[in-house]
Amino acid sequence: MYLDLNSKWNYWLPTFLLSFLLFSVFLLGFSIEASAQQINRVDFKQIAAVVSIDTTEKRVDAHYTVSFKVLKNTDSIYLDAKGMTLKPDGNSDLILSSADDKIWMTGHFQEGKTYTTSFEYAVFPTQSLYFMPWGISGVSTEIWTQGQGKFTSHWLPSIDDVNDKIEFDLSFVAPKNKNVIANGKLMNITSENTRNIWHFDMKEPMSSYLVAFAMGDFTKKELFSSSGIPIELYYKPDDSLKVEPTYRYSKQIFDFLETEIGVPYPWQNYKQVPLRDFLYAGMENTTATFFSEAFVVDSIGFNDRNYVNVNAHELAHQWFGDMVTAKSDKDHWLQEGFATYYALLAEKEIFGDEYFYWQLYQTAEQLKALSDEGKGESLLNPKASSLTFYQKGAWALHILRETIGDSAFKLAIKNYLEKHRFTNVSTEDFLIEVRAVSDTAISPFEINWLQQSAFRSEEAYQSLKKSPFIMAYFEVAALRAVPLIDKKAQLRSALTLPNDFIGQEVVYQLASEPVSKAIPLYKKAFKSENPYIRQAVALSMREIPMELQTEYRSLLNDPSYVTLEFALHQIWAQFPGNRHQYLDQTKGIEGFQNKNIRQLWLALAWITKDYNNSKKEEYLLELKNYTSPRYSFEIREKAFEYVNELQFWDVETLKNLVEACVHPAWRFAKSSKELLGEVLRNKQYHEQVKVLGKNVTKKAADYLNSIIKE
Numbered sequence: 001m002y003l004d005l006n007s008k009w010n011y012w013l014p015t016f017l018l019s020f021l022l023f024s025v026f027l028l029g030f031s032i033e034a035s036a037q038q039i040n041r042v043d044f045k046q047i048a049a050v051v052s053i054d055t056t057e058k059r060v061d062a063h064y065t066v067s068f069k070v071l072k073n074t075d076s077i078y079l080d081a082k083g084m085t086l087k088p089d090g091n092s093d094l095i096l097s098s099a100d101d102k103i104w105m106t107g108h109f110q111e112g113k114t115y116t117t118s119f120e121y122a123v124f125p126t127q128s129l130y131f132m133p134w135g136i137s138g139v140s141t142e143i144w145t146q147g148q149g150k151f152t153s154h155w156l157p158s159i160d161d162v163n164d165k166i167e168f169d170l171s172f173v174a175p176k177n178k179n180v181i182a183n184g185k186l187m188n189i190t191s192e193n194t195r196n197i198w199h200f201d202m203k204e205p206m207s208s209y210l211v212a213f214a215m216g217d218f219t220k221k222e223l224f225s226s227s228g229i230p231i232e233l234y235y236k237p238d239d240s241l242k243v244e245p246t247y248r249y250s251k252q253i254f255d256f257l258e259t260e261i262g263v264p265y266p267w268q269n270y271k272q273v274p275l276r277d278f279l280y281a282g283m284e285n286t287t288a289t290f291f292s293e294a295f296v297v298d299s300i301g302f303n304d305r306n307y308v309n310v311n312a313h314e315l316a317h318q319w320f321g322d323m324v325t326a327k328s329d330k331d332h333w334l335q336e337g338f339a340t341y342y343a344l345l346a347e348k349e350i351f352g353d354e355y356f357y358w359q360l361y362q363t364a365e366q367l368k369a370l371s372d373e374g375k376g377e378s379l380l381n382p383k384a385s386s387l388t389f390y391q392k393g394a395w396a397l398h399i400l401r402e403t404i405g406d407s408a409f410k411l412a413i414k415n416y417l418e419k420h421r422f423t424n425v426s427t428e429d430f431l432i433e434v435r436a437v438s439d440t441a442i443s444p445f446e447i448n449w450l451q452q453s454a455f456r457s458e459e460a461y462q463s464l465k466k467s468p469f470i471m472a473y474f475e476v477a478a479l480r481a482v483p484l485i486d487k488k489a490q491l492r493s494a495l496t497l498p499n500d501f502i503g504q505e506v507v508y509q510l511a512s513e514p515v516s517k518a519i520p521l522y523k524k525a526f527k528s529e530n531p532y533i534r535q536a537v538a539l540s541m542r543e544i545p546m547e548l549q550t551e552y553r554s555l556l557n558d559p560s561y562v563t564l565e566f567a568l569h570q571i572w573a574q575f576p577g578n579r580h581q582y583l584d585q586t587k588g589i590e591g592f593q594n595k596n597i598r599q600l601w602l603a604l605a606w607i608t609k610d611y612n613n614s615k616k617e618e619y620l621l622e623l624k625n626y627t628s629p630r631y632s633f634e635i636r637e638k639a640f641e642y643v644n645e646l647q648f649w650d651v652e653t654l655k656n657l658v659e660a661c662v663h664p665a666w667r668f669a670k671s672s673k674e675l676l677g678e679v680l681r682n683k684q685y686h687e688q689v690k691v692l693g694k695n696v697t698k699k700a701a702d703y704l705n706s707i708i709k710e
């Protein structure tokens with residue numbers, strides 16, 4: 001899984017400029033229910049189900065068949081099944097009942113025998129299966145599931161413990177105009193009255209949290225890996241022009257990982273699906289990665305926020321996580337550390353060594369900061385943060401590879417994967433394979449990188465120094481405290497034949513100087529024609545001097561929506577006389593999926609005196625409309641910011657904000673709750689919100705009641 005969308009932005013700001021960008025470390029806390037007892041008594045083999053979704057009632061009905069082998073005589077066996085109602089079915093010769101979020105099967109189960117039983121059930125899932133958006137006329141509904149961190153047992157009886165791997169062969173009943181994507185190979189689509197039934201087949205077993213399906217208006221581009229695996233790249237029909245930049249390098253990443261890992265891709269096919277309002281950046285469901293629609297970009301957006309890293313991360317999980325699955329939270333780094341490391345290797349293949357070392361340097365800085373605060377965590381701490389599991393895990397593998405050498409490392413990985421194919425693994429299982437292929441003692445590695453909570457920053461820096469680029473960067477970074485007059489020549493030379501990251505460092509050093517003293521260096525930065533260096537100017541220059549107005553304005557044409565958003569805002573604010581020209585120049589640009597440029601433009605166009613006066617109301621209406629549930633939460637989040645900044649709250653936007661507070665995407669709900677809290681401090685809005693009462697959904701009304709006193 002990839003949790004954090006913000007960290008996947010390609011632009012870099014040094015910590016002293018980061019205050020407005022939240023970097024959060026999310027706790028994972030995937031607890032595993034203690035069902036070890038049942039694991040010793042029964043081994044679930046296969047689950048087959050025909051799943052039908054009632055989109056109006058938001059109900060799941062299914063016909064369900066399960067096979068299991070009994071390992072020890074017992075009289076009761078359960079499936080995890082949250083809030084499910086069993087329907088009477090004459091076929092089952094076992095006694096079935098549902099209680100305690102489980103479906104119980106009772107009978108005289110004998111050791112060594114395999115049993116199969118069928119039943120029907122209905123459930124209104126409260127989580128894990130989502131309808132996005134919820135019941136809005138004229139907006140097409142997308143249905144998808146998220147099993148990790150939630151439980152598949154909210155919609156499909158399964159096993160909440162990762163240690164029982166099951167072959168899932170699922171079928172889905174869908175309206176004729178909808179597509180279905182699920183685990184495994186699509187065998188056929190049969191027709192039944194107004195609906196189609198999509199039949200999928202898995203050949204190998206997997207843990208229940210990796211079960212998934214999505215239903216919506218998708219179309220796909222198909223290609224094959226060099227080894228012949230079918231790869232399906234899904235998109236919405238409206239996004240056909242964004243397919244190339246969104247999925248750029250997909251085949252290259254696939255071929256690279258297969259070769260680098262040294263074990264063939266373990267499943268029948270691979271699919272990738274961008275989803276509306278998805279909870280995370282990406283999720284590695286077996287054979288079917290789901291990812292946030294925010295990564296669907298055009299070729300300008302690609303420069304700022306591309307899917308390459310998440311693409312490679314989720315694909316690497318198909319081996320590390322899906323084929324071999326960590327036995328417990330203590331071994332979670334075997335999934336996230338490995339996926340992060342292999343994604344970085346794929347990026348090195350595509351973007352080169354400097355990018356690779358830059359990413360390692362950035363994460364070393366973050367890990368060092370955490371560690372210096374005394375908050376360092378052992379990789380084997382089951383409650384470690386994502387920064388530890390993901391980035392420290394990747395660092396540990398990088399150091400291990402340097403310790404034992406490339407060929408031993410690759411052999412250990414291959415042996416580890418082959419030995420534990422389709423089973424569960426512990427850190428020790430991995431270390432056994434490492435010890436077997438190398439004469440180098442790895443106990444220092446185990447102590448320093450796996451067990452120790454502090455981050456080994458000195459060892460990390462020694463490793464980083466192997467890169468001549470990092471050495472050159474350190475030389476420039478070392479000038480931060482040097483007065484400008486004494487470092488001008490060095491900064492100037494760093495901007496000649498500039499490197500992306502070193503050039504940005506130069507510009508950020510200028511930000512702390514009086515602009516008038518740095519004009520020649522800024523001119524050189526503009527002339528570099530390097531979009532990353534020019535972007536650093538857009539992000540850090542607080543006051544645009546007259547002498548640089550022309551150069552600054554040229555930023556509005558740069559191939560970056562991040563640059564454009566910052567530059568348009570700044571130049572509009574500082575040169576009121578030219579506002580009409582700036583607006584004319586940037587009219588009609590949408591920006592990212594969240595419409596960052598369009599929304600900024602609308603806000604500025606509305607405020608700008610005498611700018612298209614006859615259209616002002618239209619601009620305002622369009623902006624307010626973006627707060628509506630018709631739009632994805634990324635669009636709404638931005639719209640709420642502008643409505644708040646301009647204090648345009650009215651009954652409709654307040655209602656949209658209240659609904660946003662109970663949105664299933666918890667980070668959006670959280671930011672909406674904070675904003676609502678702020679808005680309610682205004683007496684007038686408080687009165688308006690109070691009377692919304694019956695015009696919002698029950699969930700939203702309950703939330704309102706809980707926060708509004710009197």
Ligand SMILES: [Zn+2]
Nearest residue numbers: 001002336339
């Ligand atoms: Zn992951």
